[in-house]
Amino acid sequence: MMDPLFRNLYRNRRVLVTGHTGFKGAWLSTWLLECGAEVSGYSLDPPTNPNLFELCALNNRLKDLRGDVRNFASLEDAVKTSNPEIIFHLAAQPLVLKSYESPKDTFDINVGGTVNLLEVVRKNPFVKAVVCITTDKVYENQDWIWAYRENDRLGGHDPYSSGKAMAELAIDSYRRSFFSEEGCTAVASARAGNVIGGGDYADYRLVPDCIKALMDGKTVGVRNPECVRPWQHVLEPLSGYLNLGGHLLKPGGRNFAEAWNFGPREVNGISVRKVVERIIEIWGEGEWSAESDQSAPKETAVLKINWEKVTTRLGWSPVMSWDQAVAKTTVWYKQWQQLELKSGTTTLYNHTVKQIHEYVEAARKAELDWAMDQKS
Numbered sequence: 001m002m003d004p005l006f007r008n009l010y011r012n013r014r015v016l017v018t019g020h021t022g023f024k025g026a027w028l029s030t031w032l033l034e035c036g037a038e039v040s041g042y043s044l045d046p047p048t049n050p051n052l053f054e055l056c057a058l059n060n061r062l063k064d065l066r067g068d069v070r071n072f073a074s075l076e077d078a079v080k081t082s083n084p085e086i087i088f089h090l091a092a093q094p095l096v097l098k099s100y101e102s103p104k105d106t107f108d109i110n111v112g113g114t115v116n117l118l119e120v121v122r123k124n125p126f127v128k129a130v131v132c133i134t135t136d137k138v139y140e141n142q143d144w145i146w147a148y149r150e151n152d153r154l155g156g157h158d159p160y161s162s163g164k165a166m167a168e169l170a171i172d173s174y175r176r177s178f179f180s181e182e183g184c185t186a187v188a189s190a191r192a193g194n195v196i197g198g199g200d201y202a203d204y205r206l207v208p209d210c211i212k213a214l215m216d217g218k219t220v221g222v223r224n225p226e227c228v229r230p231w232q233h234v235l236e237p238l239s240g241y242l243n244l245g246g247h248l249l250k251p252g253g254r255n256f257a258e259a260w261n262f263g264p265r266e267v268n269g270i271s272v273r274k275v276v277e278r279i280i281e282i283w284g285e286g287e288w289s290a291e292s293d294q295s296a297p298k299e300t301a302v303l304k305i306n307w308e309k310v311t312t313r314l315g316w317s318p319v320m321s322w323d324q325a326v327a328k329t330t331v332w333y334k335q336w337q338q339l340e341l342k343s344g345t346t347t348l349y350n351h352t353v354k355q356i357h358e359y360v361e362a363a364r365k366a367e368l369d370w371a372m373d374q375k376s
Helices: 023-034 072-082 096-101 103-123 159-178 206-215 235-249 272-283 308-314 322-339 347-365
Strands: 014-018 038-043 063-066 086-089 129-133 186-192 194-196 220-222 231-233 259-262 288-290
Touching (some): 014 072, 023 235, 023 347, 038 072, 072 103, 129 235, 159 259, 194 322, 206 220, 206 272, 235 347, 272 288, 272 322
Parallel strands (some): 038 063, 129 186, 194 231
């Protein structure tokens, strides 16, 4: 086992990850395992085929508990069974376009599931800390040119965004109403940008759509090439979540029980066009074309988030440029293609861990505070 960042914070700690079979949940679970944590996961079956969870054979490495966050009894049983010191809550319906197709399910999962978890924690106070993962899309679109800060107004036009904003309100309500006293569970929320990385196979997402088309030798169809987003590699926000979780677990952790933005180095964001063109360049072949669908739901043209707060108070800063994030992501998929792996192998686990290790080393070489603070 490698000994990457956060080992001193999470070694031998009992950690529960909800949504561990999803893209970000699988990456987070892998990192925690490499830190020596006792990892349990609670989730539905993997949402896609293939998927990172099975490609890395994580079911053989952690306590794999299956269930729906909408099922309170099942969720409470999982928490009692895993007896975690800290919970990372990632279970969600994560797609904007799918939220238009299934709005009730989206609200039930993203709002009701979060409330269920908070209620389980309220009834089972042995949990020391909770990090609830929401999204940068929780902010009401003001059509302004600057980046959103944590104290800006919450809102959302589509069911996904508004549901995540509602989840944030529920988190804040529980925090003020039930977790405000010294010694209570420290509950924080984390809002990240548009996350990319190897192992994402979801529909309606730019990078997986690009990779699928390139592997099939098809033209990449792009819905909104001029939209600007805060693209960041998955390891960027995960390092932030782990950093935040560590602060919550320390004495005085409730001082960090609030909302936090984790964004990329390019605060002004990068266009979809640039990302697609860079993926094709690294892949070595392919082409793209704009798709026009008048019936498609409207998406926000520009979205930016400000992460000055985490730099000032948590010592966190991003490591990769958008170009490096796209390159590392594309290389992961090239490795997967070359190995022609489908499931049940540890090879991609090792490849995934290698990227975590490279990320940690890059952070240390850059002498970033959040990385150096954890070095033994």
